[in-house]
Amino acid sequence: MSDETVGAGPCCGTTEAAQAAGACCDPAAKDEALAAGANCCGEAAGQGSHDAAGHDVSGSSDEWAGLPVVIVGAGPVGLAAAAELRERGLAFEVLEAGDGPAAAVRSWGHVRLFSPWRYDIDTAAARLLAEAGWVRPADDRLPTGAELAADYLQPLADLPAIKPHVRYGARVVAITRLGLDRVRTAGRATTPFLVRLAGGEDILARAVIDASGTWGTPNVLGASGIPAHGEAEAAAFRESALPDVLGRDRDRFAGRHTLVVGAGHSAANTLLALAELAEQAPGTAVTWAIRAADPARSYGGQTADALPARGALGSRLREHVESGAITLLRDFRVQRVTAGTDGTVEVSDGTRTVTAHRIVSATGFRPDHTITSELRLDLDPVLGSTRALAPLIDPNEHSCGTVPPHGVDELSHPEPGFYAIGVKSYGRAPTFLLATGYEQARSVAAALAGDWAAARDVQLDLPETGVCNSNPVTGADIAGRGLATGVAGGLVSAPLTLVSASAGGGGCCS
Known part of the structure; x- marks a missing residue:
């Protein structure tokens, strides 16, 4: 079997190991290859994985051998990314600052979501849970934040396929490249990421997915975007x-x-x-x-x-x-x-x-890019999202339901292998929905596995409901279109859920 036959993009282990398992990046192939001393997750000969800017993101350097994809945040979107990576046989490690999964969601656990369960569950996560005998909640019920955490996110985080790879009390304070600051270019794309924790520990990664949200960085009361006079003192x-x-x-x-x-x-x-x-x-x-x-x-x-x-x-x-x-x-x-x-x-x-x-x-939330100050990020000067994503989510032009499908290409930065997904990816735009975050996770995971056809086949079915934008809306507009307001940032929302608290700014999550 040739490399091309095994499949385009990185193959976990040798071509022979993948052939024996009958699937590229199959976990069994990976284990066999590692036991034989192979460079797991290296490229098959002649193949490569490249993002929209042409950067190699396959992690083919010897320094990358066996390194995980680091996911920052164990909220709904971070755990969805873990499920997607697990299905594709890619090593991952989830770093969560809280003492359990969905810490932000639990903080507003008394609030009921607008959308029923059918819109609140990621498909890859649902498959993994079903294999473990999980009983799915009734699709038409409206969960509270506490129920979302206890009945879905906690069981997901506790799965044997996920739990060993999640660390709690692990607050990320910086993400950079090993031995390189933002100015250095030579060898950058083939140098592992260095993720530093608050306790001083450094973790190396082949790629980083930032799903940390914005719950910890609320907007100020001051109307001009800076604190009002005396706000800190009060x-x-x-x-x-x-x-x-x-x-x-x-x-x-x-x-x-x-x-x-x-x-x-x-x-x-x-x-x-x-x-x-x-x-x-x-x-x-x-x-x-x-x-x-x-x-x-x-x-x-x-x-x-x-x-x-x-x-x-x-x-x-x-x-x-x-x-x-x-x-x-x-x-x-x-x-x-x-x-x-x-x-x-x-x-x-x-x-x-x-x-x-x-x-x-209740003035909303904003993203904090401090931890990535040594990475090369192309941020929109208005929203703080990627420059490519900004026009698709602009609250002056779009409501939650009119955001076009988007995935890894729109989420890519000049820093290959780094992606912010979930509400943080939207910056200050109030147009985020949880379903969008799940699709982002699927697209990015597919790209990291070298499956660019799947990564770019982005599917979103969002109803045009919810005025989660910045334009003035009149009663006549609402009567004519049946719209409802949204929030800036979107904490946890689903295709029909307009929320915003755990990350973004404006309202919350019901």
């Missing part, structure tokens, strides 16, 4: 997106005045929870501040929404505003935050001032 009064108002965090809000800043789904979820709390606890007051002149974008499609649960959110929010249960401040752009000495905080737009006890910042 940090003790500020809550991050999606506090558990009716549960774990109830005591901080009951009988107090809360100002919610933001116009996405995370803001809507928090506002409705606060309105319910106000009915239970006397003295509880709720004020909602948005930058827009019209809240129609936040109300969404209501009864015309393709997802009833999402539409009901907007309808209920509107009812509370119209009844006076929630005080709405339009055209409010935070300029100054002043901590008081009486347990209150003042928030001003320069003209109006709100005095409250708590501030919930």
